Amino acid sequence: MKNEDIKMIPEPALRRLPQYWHLLRRLRDEGVSEVSSSRIAQEMKFDPTQVRKDIQYTDIVGKPKTGYDINQLIKAIESFLNWENFDDAFLVGAGVLGQAILSYKAFKNYGLNFVAAFDISDDKIGQKFFDIEVLPLDKLQNLAKRMHVHVGVITTPAQAAQEVADIMISSGIIAIWNFAPVSLKVPDDIVVENIQFSQSLAVLSRKLASHKLHI
């Protein structure tokens, strides 16, 4: 049961699309109305052909000599990433990181709509962070089912993450965005995306170590 219906895209290309999107929004704010792959490539230090290829996944067509209509392109990326359709989401782990996520208004742009947060600590329960109320974790299951929430974000410490994932899955959540540094064990039909600071930091560390040798 592979994905035959949805256009496949290499993950590296997929990760570049949001970067284009941010750039395009900025350019649009600056009054730009058409943009070429070369322009984008130059701004981001990418290869122009690569930019064109990435853009082609969104099914938009450009014009020779001028490039792409910037509004069209922004919309095409949003549509490709499914950022037009909102997903309600629960967040578990209302610590500082969880609060940072809840505070980040831009998720609205990305089609993610937080409807509640959960925690096990009495310090947190009952508080409101950025208009989102923190509820006791044991309320998650009922609420997820009642509200048909299918997306969960885990911002707990590592030790708690697997248990939280299990609860989420048993509550009907099918997509998990995991900030905890663990590789969650989930059934095949559950979607997980990990975002771990240590991965990115490893890249920085190595670049820096390599750089230091060449001063």
Place this chain on the structure above:
Amino acid sequence: MKNEDIKMIPEPALRRLPQYWHLLRRLRDEGVSEVSSSRIAQEMKFDPTQVRKDIQYTDIVGKPKTGYDINQLIKAIESFLNWENFDDAFLVGAGVLGQAILSYKAFKNYGLNFVAAFDISDDKIGQKFFDIEVLPLDKLQNLAKRMHVHVGVITTPAQAAQEVADIMISSGIIAIWNFAPVSLKVPDDIVVENIQFSQSLAVLSRKLASHKLHI
């Protein structure tokens, strides 16, 4: 002036190493003392050969039948990632995200040591978050030079990021970890690593959209 001295590693492999590291630490805590590539692969749903290849970059050797000594392997990864040598770092942007970063004790494991935070807002300046004092941004330049800080973390809003980067660079900072959704313009000899939530979220969105078609 390419990197001939330092062993090159594909970035995807580099990003997997911290994941192994987290798993290994957990296994060690559970009493495991030797671990095979197949075991690691199984836990993380990777390919065993891939795990072996990744591990080979750290120059550690395993034994047939049993695999790798877990302590040796953990140390080898830390050493490869240069997580043994501490880098002092400044953080700019003491908002909720910045605070979340400052609160994250695990960075000590990753060789990152925050020594000060900076902001332009009077609300923030003078406060202390998790033992790190928030100073006015215009103090950054002098302090960076005086303290020989070479790593900067940007957790400001997007609009401020480029300006902050410029200040950092003029202050002698050579490595920037950028959480703002902009592609910074920096000289060739400055190291930048971007970590953007929207990239990871794009992957989740697409997986989810694709998943929904196959229920």
Place this chain on the structure above:
DNA sequence: ATTGAATCGAGAAATTTTTACCGATAAAAA
């Protein structure tokens, strides 16, 4: 001591991703 099972590590093959090339085309300039 011999056999069997599991794994490493080296090299080769397959796959994926990036980059190069080039004809066609739209806009601007002559």
Place this chain on the structure above:
DNA sequence: TTTTTATCGGTAAAAATTTCTCGATTCAAT
């Protein structure tokens, strides 16, 4: 109107990354 310039998009080549194959090695069981 004709020429020049810049860019798209399709195809092909190159490079990077993952996966496969297999002999050699270690440990455990017989």
